[in-house]
Amino acid sequence: MQGSHNLTVNSNWTNNGTYDPGTGTVTFNGTSTISGTTTSHEFYNITINATKTMTAPSDNINLYGNWLNNGIFNHNSGTITLLGTSDQNITSGNYPFYNLTVQNSSTGVNLLDNATVAYALSLVDGIFSTGSNYIISQDLTINAITNFSDQSFVYGNIRKYIGNGVTYPLPIGKGTSSTDYLRADLISAITGGTSYIDVSVDAITETSNNIDANLTSTQNGEDLTEVLGEDAIWTIIPNVQPTGTYGIRLYVANIGLDAGDDNFFCIVKRDGASADYSDWLSLDGSTTIPANDAAGRIYDSGNGYAERDGYTSFSQFSIAKWTSTLQVELVSFKGICKNNSAILSWQTYSEINNDYFIIEKSRDMVNFFEFTRVDGAGNSNVINSYEVKDNELFSGDNFYRLKQVDFDGTKETFNTIVINCDKSNDSEAIINVYPNPFRSVLKLYIENLNDHDVELIFLDETGRIVLKKSIFVTDKLYETSIDLKELKPAIYYLRLVSDLKVFNIKVTKQ
Missing domain, CATH: 2.60.220 (Chondroitinase Ac; Chain A, domain 3)
Incomplete structure (x- = not known):
């Protein structure tokens, strides 16, 4: 059968040959089932009249025009493929499609009411425009929406049903x-x-x-x-x-x-x-x-x-x-005792014109001397890790300060850490802060204070308390970030008080 015929079907549609739909409309006006030996049933426009029923084949309907459902549609686990060469309008009548494929070589498909896809929405070609309506994807697997690209996506609204443990693309x-x-x-x-x-x-x-x-x-x-x-x-x-x-x-x-x-x-x-x-x-x-x-x-x-x-x-x-306004963006500067030596390590997020690092050492946190130099990465936007070892420790506390030097000689000083290997053991409490200087967020690295409350007291240079915060340390190796944007740029003395030990650290907010 050929030509742009408008046909009304009051019973079943059986196609065992070839039907050329032209630009005609097939209106289903009874209780109808589409069947036949062909595996792809070709239609231009399909209309299902009010109160009437159409049951799709379990294989494929190729639609080149509009879909207007004013009645009842049974998807029969089949596929509707939208193959138009001009805009196509879809009115689902709130009856779901099983598989829906958009393969429109023109500007795409317009959704005139909410449409549900029970299994797979395949976006091959053409834009699926929903207006204020929703294309509703019910399947909970990763393959619920496939084949999308910048040539075929949803312009409007997607309603996506979701489960646990799946990454859902939302095109x-x-x-x-x-x-x-x-x-x-x-x-x-x-x-x-x-x-x-x-x-x-x-x-x-x-x-x-x-x-x-x-x-x-x-x-x-x-x-x-x-x-x-x-x-x-x-x-x-x-x-x-x-x-x-x-x-x-x-x-x-x-x-x-x-x-x-x-x-x-x-x-x-x-x-x-x-x-x-x-x-x-x-x-x-x-x-x-x-x-x-x-x-x-x-x-x-x-x-x-x-x-x-x-x-x-x-x-x-x-x-x-x-x-980044920092020449070197520091992730951390830490130290541990191992076999009667101090192992100092630090990481950077990024480096700009960084010639080298200096590790300075002191026994009193007042008089520092240069302990060693380590070459920097120059310019880098990847994480770089550094480590040095000190085998000649002072008795008691050993203070280490990290500095960074640019190729032009400009220097930046980071935080100071303290290590005491005389009393170091698995239960020795350690607290380090970084970056120092900081801008808005100060990070704390805490060891061996798990299940303890720690009070953070910030004092200005006159000794006046300007801020108090409390944290609960949950793990043996614990890291947390403290938002300090309410503090003005200045030098502060941070006192960290636990029931095991009190720490005092000088910090600078830029």
Whole structure:
């Protein structure tokens, strides 16, 4: 049968030959089942009339025009493939598809009501525009949405049902151009509560309080300088907030980043009702980001993404940037006793024009002398690790101070640590702080004070107490970050008081 015929089917449709649909409409006006020896049933427009029923074949329907369901549709575990060469409109009538494939070589497919895909949504070609409606993906496996790209994604809203232990791709966009493609991933460790999330992405005009000048959050001790909200803000709304944790990946393609931003961008989060950039938070300390130069921190020729793990609630997300103002960004400076020697080790996140390090030593924390020099990495944006050994220890306390020297002779002094190998044993309490000087966040490294409360007392140079905080040390090797943005730049004396020992450390806020 050939030609652009409009046909009304009051019973079953059986195709054992060849049907050329042209541009005609087949209207199902009874209780109908599609069957036949062909494995791909070709239609242009399909209409199911009100109160009428159509049961699909268990193989494939190729649709070149519109789908209008005013009645009842039984998917029969089959596949509907949208193969139009012009815009196609889909009205599901709230009856689910089993497999739905978008392979439209024109501008794409328009969703005129909510549509559910019970198993696999395959985005091969063309943009799936939902308007204010939702494409609902019910399958809980990683293969629920496949084949997506910047040539085929969802412009509008995805409702994704989720389980535990699966990373779900969310191929979402803010428009119909390939440059509007702004993929996200959900890394689910959610054990309860949330059964689905609604996902969309948009961009804003930075104005009023939605401006970078209002940013107050930090990452790795550095102030965030820019949120890319004018490029993308992802909104994720759950049916209820989750039990357990999850991670998010936001892909950098079509975002204002390049390779020069490697290791200096991260995900930030704020309440969905916020209209103020001061509400963007990195949540550094309660969440984690990958290590420098790992996936999740690099641009990777536009194929990379930002990643953050450990979230416990959903809201709005974007990508923020910062610029390191430190020539050497120090991760840690630590010391331990081993076989009557002191082992000193330190790590850097990044180095700029770094010629060498100096380790200075003192017996009284007043008079220091140069103990040794270690070559720096010059320019580096990867983690570098260094270690030296001191076999000639003073009796009692040995103080070590780390300095960094640029190629032009500029010096920067970091924190001082103390080691006493005369009384060192497995139960000796040790506390180190870094970076020192610091900007907004001071990190503590604590050994052998597990299950103890530690009070942190900050005193100014006159001895006046300016701030108190308390922490509970949960592990034998314990690290934590203390947000100190309320302190003014100055020199402080940090007193750490536990029921085992009192520590006094001089720190500088820049």
